[in-house]
Amino acid sequence: MVNPTEGSLAAELRELGRHLDVPEAPDLRPAVLDRLAAPHQTDPAPRRRFAFPRRPRWLVAVASAILVCALVAVSPARAAVADAVDGLLRFAGIEIRPERVNPELPAPSPLPSVRHAGLDEARRLANFPVRVPDQLGEPERVSVADPAPDGSPRVVSLFYRGGAVRLDEFDGALEPAFMKQAQGAEWVALDGYSALWFPAPHPVTYIDRTGAERVETARLAGPTLIWTDGSASYRLEGVATREEAQRIAESLSP
Amino acid sequence: MDGYEYLLARHTATAHRTAVLLGAGDDAEDVVQEAFVKAFQRLGNYRGESGFRAWLLAIVGNETRNLHRSRRRRDGLVLRAVVGLRPGPAPVDPSDSAEASERRQHLVAALQRLNERERDVLVCRYLLDLSESETAATLDLSKGTVKSRAFRALAKLRAVLGVERPGAGIAREVAGG
Numbered sequence: 342m343v344n345p346t347e348g349s350l351a352a353e354l355r356e357l358g359r360h361l362d363v364p365e366a367p368d369l370r371p372a373v374l375d376r377l378a379a380p381h382q383t384d385p386a387p388r389r390r391f392a393f394p395r396r397p398r399w400l401v402a403v404a405s406a407i408l409v410c411a412l413v414a415v416s417p418a419r420a421a422v423a424d425a426v427d428g429l430l431r432f433a434g435i436e437i438r439p440e441r442v443n444p445e446l447p448a449p450s451p452l453p454s455v456r457h458a459g460l461d462e463a464r465r466l467a468n469f470p471v472r473v474p475d476q477l478g479e480p481e482r483v484s485v486a487d488p489a490p491d492g493s494p495r496v497v498s499l500f501y502r503g504g505a506v507r508l509d510e511f512d513g514a515l516e517p518a519f520m521k522q523a524q525g526a527e528w529v530a531l532d533g534y535s536a537l538w539f540p541a542p543h544p545v546t547y548i549d550r551t552g553a554e555r556v557e558t559a560r561l562a563g564p565t566l567i568w569t570d571g572s573a574s575y576r577l578e579g580v581a582t583r584e585e586a587q588r589i590a591e592s593l594s595p
Numbered sequence: 596m597d598g599y600e601y602l603l604a605r606h607t608a609t610a611h612r613t614a615v616l617l618g619a620g621d622d623a624e625d626v627v628q629e630a631f632v633k634a635f636q637r638l639g640n641y642r643g644e645s646g647f648r649a650w651l652l653a654i655v656g657n658e659t660r661n662l663h664r665s666r667r668r669r670d671g672l673v674l675r676a677v678v679g680l681r682p683g684p685a686p687v688d689p690s691d692s693a694e695a696s697e698r699r700q701h702l703v704a705a706l707q708r709l710n711e712r713e714r715d716v717l718v719c720r721y722l723l724d725l726s727e728s729e730t731a732a733t734l735d736l737s738k739g740t741v742k743s744r745a746f747r748a749l750a751k752l753r754a755v756l757g758v759e760r761p762g763a764g765i766a767r768e769v770a771g772g
Contacts, residue, residue, distance in 0.1 A: 354722055355722070357721075366608040367624050369627060
């Protein structure tokens with residue numbers, strides 16, 4: 342620092358650090374998350390050894406890390422994690438606010454410029470792949486909402502079971518499209534992706550293209566699973582159990 | 596487990612590299628796994644003074660020290676084991692490559708001549724390029740100690756480098772490690 346010789350030796354050591362042939366870091370997420378999922382287990386879960394670096398999974402991890410730019414801050418521990426990644430509360434294009442709010446909400450009202458559409462039409466119009474879960478099959482009804490000037494909808498919704506179950510699909514990779522106020526959300530591992538499960542009813546508000554909250558769309562949503570596959574975000578509402586929601590999410594066909 | 600996966604994805608590489616360079620050897624993966632589990636269990640204590648990475652590395656450092664205690668020895672070959680075989684980023688001047696590589700091996704040999712405490716500080720501060728606070732957390736030292744020990748270790752390293760010539764003996768030892 343003060344001594345130029347010391348500075349150059351320090352630089353040389355940094356350079357050496359970049360040349361060290363350190364074994365590639367393994368993907369520890371499965372092993373760690375397994376162990377955390379069973380906190381009362383006394384002996385540690387079998388530790389995994391990988392014969393070779395699982396680079397593709399690692400890339401997936403990085404990709405999902407970019408999407409998971411934030412967390413639900415509820416308990417002090419969760420707050421710590423949120424703090425550690427600078428406190429943004431976004432996941433899969435949904436902004437999550439940890440506060441509890443007045444549950445008295447206006448009667449549900451639709452998303453902006455919503456209209457019915459056929460599945461094929463929705464697929465043709467949308468700029469993201471519209472996928473159908475095999476577990477639920479062909480939707481009873483499809484709607485498109487909040488179109489761009491070119492007519493491509495921002496949100497496509499599939500309805501099932503007389504409207505009790507809905508799957509919203511949208512391109513949420515850029516900015517949040519929904520805002521949830523919820524406590525007690527939990528992370529769920531899907532096949533290759535992470536999802537957030539909201540077991541209890543919670544208020545949900547649509548955030549339109551301009552970034553404005555559409556307060557008139559605020560309504561109480563039932564249990565909901567949200568996730569993203571990297572190309573689109575999904576919001577499955579109205580399935581009672583986490584297990585069923587997970588099965589449905591994992592059955593999305595291309 | 597809210598968001599913890601994000602922290603895993605983001606910090607595994609640094610944590611693993613730190614464990615390897617502090618001598619965890621083949622146990623580095625177990626050390627890091629253990630550190631992440633403990634970090635999660637202790638999240639309630641996280642105060643965020645110097646960031647999550649420093650906090651995690653403190654646990655990695657501690658786990659690695661526990662490992663040395665349980666082994667009753669230290670994997671002194673760590674630097675030798677990891678140096679030299681991997682071609683680095685393509686050199687700007689290709690003729691510089693062989694010379695630079697020799698210089699690096701010489702530097703590793705000199706680092707082996709330091710005692711563990713001195714070497715650990717240089718490893719964290721420079722080879723891993725951690726901040727002073729992160730180095731202090733990882734090695735469970737005060738920032739003042741990190742500063743003074745790094746200063747002394749650099750001086751000693753310079754002295755060793757000044758005396759040693761990159762002789763065949765050292766080169767063989769490095770290559771054979």
